[in-house]
Amino acid sequence: MIKEPKLMMLNGRQYIPDLKNVKLKPPFRGRPEISKAKVDELVLVKTCPLGAISSNPVSIDLGKCAFCGECSFVFPDKIKFTQDYRIASNKRENLIIREGEDSEVKFDENLINKDIRRVFAKSLKLRQVSAGGDNSCEVELGACGNANFDMNRYGIEFTASPRHADGIVLTGPITENMQEPLRIAYDATPEPKIFILCGVDAISGGLFTESKAIDRSILNEIKIDLFIPGNPSHPLTIINAILDLTRG
Amino acid sequence: MLKITNNQTIELDKIKKLDYDKFYSSVVELLNKKENHCVNYFAYPIKDEFQFFIAIADDKNHDIVILSHQLNQDDKKELKSLTEKIFSLHIFEREIYENYGIKFIGHPWLKPVRYPSNRANKTNINDYPFYTIKSNELHEVGVGPIHAGIIEPGHFRFICNGENVLHLEIQLGWQHRGIEQLFLEKKNHLQRNILAENIAGDTVIGHTTAFAQTLESLANFNVSEQLHLERALALELERIAIHTGDIGALCVDAAYHLGANVFGILRTAIINFIQAWCGNRFGKSLIRLGGSNFPFTKELRNELFEVLKSYEKKFEEMARITYRLTSIQNRFELIGTITEKQARIIGTVGLSARMANVLRDVRETHPNIAFQKYPVNPVVLKTGDVMARFVAKKREIRKSISWIRDLLNNFKFKENIEKPNYSLKLKPQHFSISLCEGWRGEICHCAITDKDGALTYYKVKDPSLHNWKVLELSLRNVEISDFPINNKSYNLSYCGNDL
Numbered sequence: 001m002i003k004e005p006k007l008m009m010l011n012g013r014q015y016i017p018d019l020k021n022v023k024l025k026p027p028f029r030g031r032p033e034i035s036k037a038k039v040d041e042l043v044l045v046k047t048c049p050l051g052a053i054s055s056n057p058v059s060i061d062l063g064k065c066a067f068c069g070e071c072s073f074v075f076p077d078k079i080k081f082t083q084d085y086r087i088a089s090n091k092r093e094n095l096i097i098r099e100g101e102d103s104e105v106k107f108d109e110n111l112i113n114k115d116i117r118r119v120f121a122k123s124l125k126l127r128q129v130s131a132g133g134d135n136s137c138e139v140e141l142g143a144c145g146n147a148n149f150d151m152n153r154y155g156i157e158f159t160a161s162p163r164h165a166d167g168i169v170l171t172g173p174i175t176e177n178m179q180e181p182l183r184i185a186y187d188a189t190p191e192p193k194i195f196i197l198c199g200v201d202a203i204s205g206g207l208f209t210e211s212k213a214i215d216r217s218i219l220n221e222i223k224i225d226l227f228i229p230g231n232p233s234h235p236l237t238i239i240n241a242i243l244d245l246t247r248g
Numbered sequence: 249m250l251k252i253t254n255n256q257t258i259e260l261d262k263i264k265k266l267d268y269d270k271f272y273s274s275v276v277e278l279l280n281k282k283e284n285h286c287v288n289y290f291a292y293p294i295k296d297e298f299q300f301f302i303a304i305a306d307d308k309n310h311d312i313v314i315l316s317h318q319l320n321q322d323d324k325k326e327l328k329s330l331t332e333k334i335f336s337l338h339i340f341e342r343e344i345y346e347n348y349g350i351k352f353i354g355h356p357w358l359k360p361v362r363y364p365s366n367r368a369n370k371t372n373i374n375d376y377p378f379y380t381i382k383s384n385e386l387h388e389v390g391v392g393p394i395h396a397g398i399i400e401p402g403h404f405r406f407i408c409n410g411e412n413v414l415h416l417e418i419q420l421g422w423q424h425r426g427i428e429q430l431f432l433e434k435k436n437h438l439q440r441n442i443l444a445e446n447i448a449g450d451t452v453i454g455h456t457t458a459f460a461q462t463l464e465s466l467a468n469f470n471v472s473e474q475l476h477l478e479r480a481l482a483l484e485l486e487r488i489a490i491h492t493g494d495i496g497a498l499c500v501d502a503a504y505h506l507g508a509n510v511f512g513i514l515r516t517a518i519i520n521f522i523q524a525w526c527g528n529r530f531g532k533s534l535i536r537l538g539g540s541n542f543p544f545t546k547e548l549r550n551e552l553f554e555v556l557k558s559y560e561k562k563f564e565e566m567a568r569i570t571y572r573l574t575s576i577q578n579r580f581e582l583i584g585t586i587t588e589k590q591a592r593i594i595g596t597v598g599l600s601a602r603m604a605n606v607l608r609d610v611r612e613t614h615p616n617i618a619f620q621k622y623p624v625n626p627v628v629l630k631t632g633d634v635m636a637r638f639v640a641k642k643r644e645i646r647k648s649i650s651w652i653r654d655l656l657n658n659f660k661f662k663e664n665i666e667k668p669n670y671s672l673k674l675k676p677q678h679f680s681i682s683l684c685e686g687w688r689g690e691i692c693h694c695a696i697t698d699k700d701g702a703l704t705y706y707k708v709k710d711p712s713l714h715n716w717k718v719l720e721l722s723l724r725n726v727e728i729s730d731f732p733i734n735n736k737s738y739n740l741s742y743c744g745n746d747l
Contacts, residue, residue, distance in 0.1 A: 068533045132423050133743070134450075135742070201446075207442060211429065232530065
């Protein structure tokens, strides 16, 4: 029996006490900054393999960005990725970063239903649905509950049934084949409920947007409460996003 | 017979089209030999005609035999099924039937595989023809497509006699995203590169390496030895990380939470190193065509030594306790056993084969430059049960660590490495194949170009395509409550299968 405590000593304290202020190091790519430097904007727009960059003024849509870093390799003076991982928002437009703007990605408090803060601030049970996810976002959602990130300390957990859940976390671009199961899971979740899109594939379809095997029409009927960018989203991004939504 | 090596490209004209009887008898003769197994079999549509390609890996001679036959426009869309003689081809014939409507006479179950939107067989995903047994004694249990945990969707149908499973059938396809079609539609190599990263997010390095090797070979573009070694280094790190996570996940299912937590922490240490190297915990953006944006610097080398030292100490301490626990041994031993004969018949690959005494490891049998220079000596176990898979993961982690140390100690990494090249020109009218041993097993990518050098066909095979059948057989005559440990011990890919 003495072996186990010894082993726990060897591993030491593993949880991150303050999830809001972790210093990540480059080359981790979080929120990008776009300078005012003059570049050939047409080339810049074409550089992005996912079409996340627009011109005049230059902007990057984090909902379409795979964080591959290609734009910053080709135009290092124009685009720099910071290590700011708090890049989620409840408003789709807030994910667009514009040139010359060096500010955090913000939430729109007016859009948050009062019930969400009242009911979910101290206890939130979520159901995860993967609809064409590649298993990286799924693994990161799982990692949110491990000993390092320990999301459970805030009362946030994943449940095995939508009937026990307060919301759905969707990953993947939504395959045609998963449309119906997703709808059933959503309908089975009792009100009030929240709906979260996790990862670039879920937010915009990513590279799969034009695939014939994808059908995203269900999103037109659902109110989306949270957009969490990333490919996959980092556990720190995910946990902070959920806390910002439910606690502010 | 046409033989090529791994990562080789040949002219399409050099691949002789046999008549089907000759093709049939050659395939049967080859695949009846122990050292051969099929790595890919597919039909390439050219207008209303189909050229079939089969790639058979010969483990003894370290090469790959390519055979082909053609179904012409006027031919009846019917062929004698090879599955009757060689069972491991069942899934490939099902796929060809689903996509192009070519019937295989004598195939035991020509059921859909992944329901692509342009399929010939229009069966609805809700009308899958499950195997059933009529009896008042038996009941069926259906699970999924959405599962209880945070995992991908798939439907499992059990036929049970009391608590015991008589038969399990797995229906996949829910994850189908049209990956192979997108490889042709995306004209930009960088887009294709990122697409390869998203085939299976837990095998980023494996699939992207196979992709890069396929296209570099098709463009006759040689990359440096160091780049090959850096990719192999990442491949082994991926293996360590996922195996560690799997060991932790198996501890969860045996209700051993100390093990689950510690192995979870150890996995974090490895993937955080991958993040320190390329900015992404899964290695996305690390493997690029023709070069790399993230050289393996001296600082990284030193950091990796430290990470491995600390990892190894903690891992060994934890493993010493975990693997000796009677509660763990009791739970895993003699559960979900696969015999060597079954593994061979199914055509199992990777760790799932090696734990049942079948040596299938591309790193040993068809090594690329990296594994020729620094060979691996694969782990092979005999018992084929959950415990064997649990032990195999531990031993493979040790092998990978010593392989990495060997590399770091003996190879002088230069600080600069060639930059990626997204303007590779592919040779027209060629066929290319690449095999890469991911942590699950053998990944195979094939590509064909047209007369202008544009991709006209791209074929991806994840090891899971072979291995889902092993999970089905593992469940025979075990309690249904043993399903989770069996499922986790294989940890197969849904999206890699569904593409």
